[in-house]
Amino acid sequence: MKVYVPLDAAARACGADQVAAALQAEAARRGVVLEVVRNGSRGMVWLEPLVEVETPAGRVGFGPMTAAEVGQVFDGGPLALGLVEELPWMKAQTRLTFARCGVIDPLSLADYRAHGGFAGLERALAMDAEARVAEVIASGLRGRGGAGFPTGIKWRTVAGAVSDRKYIVCNADEGDSGTFADRMIIEGDPFSLIEGMIIAGITVGATKGFVYLRSEYPDAIAVLNRAVELACKAGVLGASVEGSGLAFDLEVRVGAGAYVCGEETSLLNSLEGKRGVVRAKPPLPALEGFMGKPTVVNNVISLATIPVIFERGAEAYAAHGIGRSRGTIPLQIAGNVARGGLFEAAFGMTLGDIVDGLAGGTASGRAVKAVQVGGPLGAYFPPALFDVPFGYEEYAKAGGLIGHAGIVVFDDTADMLAQARFAFEFCAIESCGKCTPCRIGAVRGVETIDRIARGDADAVPLLTDLCDTMKAGSLCALGGFTPYPVLSALTHFPDDFAAAREAAE
Amino acid sequence: MSDESAASARVSEIVAAHQGMEGPLLPVLHAVQAALGHVPQAAVPVLAEGLGLTRAEVRGVVSFYHDFREVPAGRHVVRLCRAEACQAMGGADLAQQVKARLGLDWHQTSADGAVTLEPVFCLGLCACAPAAQLDGRLVGRLDEAKLAALLDEVRR
Numbered sequence: 170m171k172v173y174v175p176l177d178a179a180a181r182a183c184g185a186d187q188v189a190a191a192l193q194a195e196a197a198r199r200g201v202v203l204e205v206v207r208n209g210s211r212g213m214v215w216l217e218p219l220v221e222v223e224t225p226a227g228r229v230g231f232g233p234m235t236a237a238e239v240g241q242v243f244d245g246g247p248l249a250l251g252l253v254e255e256l257p258w259m260k261a262q263t264r265l266t267f268a269r270c271g272v273i274d275p276l277s278l279a280d281y282r283a284h285g286g287f288a289g290l291e292r293a294l295a296m297d298a299e300a301r302v303a304e305v306i307a308s309g310l311r312g313r314g315g316a317g318f319p320t321g322i323k324w325r326t327v328a329g330a331v332s333d334r335k336y337i338v339c340n341a342d343e344g345d346s347g348t349f350a351d352r353m354i355i356e357g358d359p360f361s362l363i364e365g366m367i368i369a370g371i372t373v374g375a376t377k378g379f380v381y382l383r384s385e386y387p388d389a390i391a392v393l394n395r396a397v398e399l400a401c402k403a404g405v406l407g408a409s410v411e412g413s414g415l416a417f418d419l420e421v422r423v424g425a426g427a428y429v430c431g432e433e434t435s436l437l438n439s440l441e442g443k444r445g446v447v448r449a450k451p452p453l454p455a456l457e458g459f460m461g462k463p464t465v466v467n468n469v470i471s472l473a474t475i476p477v478i479f480e481r482g483a484e485a486y487a488a489h490g491i492g493r494s495r496g497t498i499p500l501q502i503a504g505n506v507a508r509g510g511l512f513e514a515a516f517g518m519t520l521g522d523i524v525d526g527l528a529g530g531t532a533s534g535r536a537v538k539a540v541q542v543g544g545p546l547g548a549y550f551p552p553a554l555f556d557v558p559f560g561y562e563e564y565a566k567a568g569g570l571i572g573h574a575g576i577v578v579f580d581d582t583a584d585m586l587a588q589a590r591f592a593f594e595f596c597a598i599e600s601c602g603k604c605t606p607c608r609i610g611a612v613r614g615v616e617t618i619d620r621i622a623r624g625d626a627d628a629v630p631l632l633t634d635l636c637d638t639m640k641a642g643s644l645c646a647l648g649g650f651t652p653y654p655v656l657s658a659l660t661h662f663p664d665d666f667a668a669a670r671e672a673a674e
Numbered sequence: 675m676s677d678e679s680a681a682s683a684r685v686s687e688i689v690a691a692h693q694g695m696e697g698p699l700l701p702v703l704h705a706v707q708a709a710l711g712h713v714p715q716a717a718v719p720v721l722a723e724g725l726g727l728t729r730a731e732v733r734g735v736v737s738f739y740h741d742f743r744e745v746p747a748g749r750h751v752v753r754l755c756r757a758e759a760c761q762a763m764g765g766a767d768l769a770q771q772v773k774a775r776l777g778l779d780w781h782q783t784s785a786d787g788a789v790t791l792e793p794v795f796c797l798g799l800c801a802c803a804p805a806a807q808l809d810g811r812l813v814g815r816l817d818e819a820k821l822a823a824l825l826d827e828v829r830r
Contacts, residue, residue: 346757442699509801
């Protein structure tokens with residue numbers, strides 16, 4: 170009997186290890202020979218730990234499993250979900266980047282190859298560098314970290330730069346609350362990231378890559394280190410990638426708990442062993458990045474999507490999506506939701522489809538009050554704006570941003586003044602200190618919100634003025650985008666700011 | 675050998691093991707903290723000398739990052755997520771309870787050295803919030819019962 174029990178951190182945090190041990194014990198008691206594969210997560214986090222049993226008809230799911238109920242895996246029972254691939258959440262997705270995640274053993278190169286792994290690299294190796302850049306540009310892929318800069322254009326700049334050394338840096342400092350796509354793909358299909366980085370390396374002429382992975386992800390660090398080790402042993406990484414004669418090496422570096430290091434120039438400083446302060450741009454990292462050398466800095470999801478673009482062709486990828494947002498986006502649905510998890514879909518779903526449909530409303534059963542899209546620097550949307558389609562430009566037009574596609578739902582008990590205050594408090598804690606609007610503005614912001622909370626109406630224009638200054642004058646998105654959650658809370662939920670005033674009067 | 679000189683020798687070994695690495699300071703500091711439990715003041719000059727940096731540069735880096743501690747933590751470290759997804763699931767109330775039960779504020783260590791309480795901004799467990807970490811172990815779907823069990827564990 171072959172069963173799958175996820176090793177994904179969310180599954181483990183909900184008891185997957187205890188479930189795996191209980192399954193072994195139960196199998197031994199019944200005299201059943203059991204093979205347990207620790208796979209990645211399918212992304213249906215509300216069903217984790219999700220145990221799957223291999224059957225001739227396909228994999229049958231049981232979840233959310235507990236150690237006490239593992240008998241159901243052998244005998245059936247109320248936790249049985251039927252064929253996993255047939256579940257509505259799975260069937261409705263366009264799984265390109267996450268096609269293998271949750272399906273394969275993440276640390277089996279044989280599994281990876283058997284499920285289409287390295288087909289993209291093989292095709293890339295048969296092309297010249299110019300054609301590879303053209304392929305990425307044609308795919309329409311844009312930075313999935315949130316900035317949305319066209320990945321192919323960035324690669325073209327680095328490819329065209331003349332230097333003795335160039336680097337590929339993967340930004341795996343996924344600090345936005347509500348996001349876990351990077352963690353999930355690294356834990357569930359690490360070779361896809363490695364393959365994407367190799368293709369980036371051979372395209373721009375870089376022989377060394379770094380993954381800057383946050384320390385808050387201990388499981389991802391362990392899986393990725395092991396995957397790099399296996400890839401080196403198998404000749405996938407090293408002096409001659411897959412026997413091509415082209416060299417590419419990879420090193421995993423662990424962050425140290427600074428949110429601002431998710432900003433690319435601050436990340437580069439941190440990688441160099443310095444304080445993670447933001448650098449002024451220009452120079453662009455594409456020309457003067459790590460150690461002053463031309464550097465591609467891409468998000469995990471951007472890089473992990475490269476293999477499937479090369480495997481299926483740029484056109485096939487670009488056929489998905491809306492407007493200038495091409496391809497798919499792994500939506501991460503979190504917070505107060507009945508069904509939370511990762512759902513990969515073509516760009517274009519409305520927020521209402523996501524929150525009321527996919528997520529099934531709130532976990533608490535209360536009304537949805539606000540949805541924060543794009544992490545702690547993203548705007549809060551009221552249900553009145555649920556018709557906005559998911560896309561870079563579409564969200565910008567609605568006064569927000571898609572960021573790394575984290576969607577955090579709040580029910581009607583949320584106090585939006587408190588959320589606005591938290592945005593400033595977070596900015597004050599995490600500011601690198603280099604520019605004044607962010608360093609000082611965040612602190613003044615907390616004080617100004619406290620004035621409003623005490624009923625001081627004069628503080629409201631001061632707050633909007635401060636937000637203007639931070640937007641226009643900050644060096645990076647931390648100070649520059651903190652006004653998004655603050656002003657969206659003020660604009661869409663004025664009652665939460667007025668109630669305090671009335672109480673004071 | 676005194677504790678301090680033993681620690682310095684250990685730091686020197688760690689520096690030597692990282693020679694040839696590009697920008698080695700963060701990996702070195704992680705290794706020092708893994709070996710000694712914190713980055714002691716006495717390590718700073720050893721690191722500076724070994725890596726060709728000034729003491730100010732080393733101290734500046736140690737103080738910049740939340741992860742590096744200049745004093746040892748308690749025997750257990752409880753980290754509670756304070757970020758938005760956990761807030762949406764009652765994280766702030768749980769934080770108040772933890773603080774009250776342990777009698778600690780953020781970043782404080784209990785007088786008996788049993789436990790340190792720390793905030794963390796996102797463990798990536800946002801779809802099974804609220805979340806916490808006890809030493810190396812991640813805990814999702816935290817509720818009062820699970821929290822009580824965790825706190826019993828750290829008091830042992």
